[in-house]
Amino acid sequence: MTRSKRVVKADGLRGGKGVIVEGDHFVGSKQAKAFAAEAIEKFGRAVLEEKLVGVEFSLMSISDGKTVLHTVPVQDHKRAYNGDEGPNTGGMGTISGAEGMLPFLTPEIVAEAEQLNTNVISVIKETTGQPYIGVLFGGFMRTASGLKLIEYNCRFGDPESLNVLTLLQTDFSTVVEKAVTERLHELGKLDFDPRASVCHYLCPEGYPTNSVKNVPITAPTETESESGVAYFASVAKMGSELHLKGSRAVGCVGLGDTMTVAYAEAVQLKNQFGGQLFSRSDIGTKALTDSRTEYMNHLLDG
Numbered sequence: 001m002t003r004s005k006r007v008v009k010a011d012g013l014r015g016g017k018g019v020i021v022e023g024d025h026f027v028g029s030k031q032a033k034a035f036a037a038e039a040i041e042k043f044g045r046a047v048l049e050e051k052l053v054g055v056e057f058s059l060m061s062i063s064d065g066k067t068v069l070h071t072v073p074v075q076d077h078k079r080a081y082n083g084d085e086g087p088n089t090g091g092m093g094t095i096s097g098a099e100g101m102l103p104f105l106t107p108e109i110v111a112e113a114e115q116l117n118t119n120v121i122s123v124i125k126e127t128t129g130q131p132y133i134g135v136l137f138g139g140f141m142r143t144a145s146g147l148k149l150i151e152y153n154c155r156f157g158d159p160e161s162l163n164v165l166t167l168l169q170t171d172f173s174t175v176v177e178k179a180v181t182e183r184l185h186e187l188g189k190l191d192f193d194p195r196a197s198v199c200h201y202l203c204p205e206g207y208p209t210n211s212v213k214n215v216p217i218t219a220p221t222e223t224e225s226e227s228g229v230a231y232f233a234s235v236a237k238m239g240s241e242l243h244l245k246g247s248r249a250v251g252c253v254g255l256g257d258t259m260t261v262a263y264a265e266a267v268q269l270k271n272q273f274g275g276q277l278f279s280r281s282d283i284g285t286k287a288l289t290d291s292r293t294e295y296m297n298h299l300l301d302g
């Protein structure tokens with residue numbers, strides 16, 4: 001009998017670099033043990049899990065402790081280079097589908113993830129007596145044997161939030177105000193632009209291991225339009241210049257009636273930036289999205 005592959009996780013934030021997967025990042029036990037030892041020294045704990053096989057997505061929900069309102073599912077791309085090659089990063093880019101549905105998911109799978117987020121928030125109240133007020137960010141995998149939870153984060157996902165907050169039509173400050181005053185039920189639901197979205201992060205050359213830093217980049221004067229928004233991240237204003245600070249620099253979100261249009265908008269936006277930057281060019285392409293769907297169908301066919 002073949003045993004399941006292993007995953008080792010650091011039990012703390014490591015900027016997207018806290019997980020190693022057998023077969024992808026290590027072979028045999030030696031590297032796994034070294035990674036776990038380092039994680040234990042830093043965070044006091046490492047987590048050993050079974051490797052799941054399927055297609056990942058993120059589902060973030062906002063809660064005031066009683067009412068839970070869900071955002072749209074988003075898929076992140078963690079590897080640095082096209083074709084899911086290279087080191088893990090904090091996330092190189094993200095996609096969400098038209099009408100809030102990704103092509104490799106189903107409404108039933110998304111509803112199940114939403115229900116899991118709702119249940120967890122309810123159980124937190126039951127077991128701790130404290131309401132969970134804030135964002136619950138679930139990392140899920142659709143597998144051949146159904147929905148699996150990978151992890152929860154008590155924060156917005158990055159870049160997931162760039163897609164979700166660009167699409168959110170309900171006023172965000174109202175959402176936050178209703179959440180902290182435990183009146184989220186007054187909103188009933190969150191409204192989203194029905195368009196697809198594609199985010200490409202522009203990163204300093206050498207990211208994530210050896211980023212260039214403190215060098216200027218050029219940016220367009222207009223960074224927001226009906227069809228996209230560029231969000232500045234790890235950059236700093238130095239006089240009249242904008243300098244790279246070493247991590248993901250600018251998240252370029254394109255919107256469109258189809259993912260192909262959203263992709264073209266993201267590319268058009270990111271191409272207006274100049275300097276020692278790179279990004280993935282395959283996130284949101286039909287080829288990559290279709291390959292995810294075909295892979296999911298292949299797993300479901302057994």
Ligand code: GLY
Nearest residue numbers: 076091157158159
């Ligand atoms: N995009 C993954 C995260 O925010 O952890």
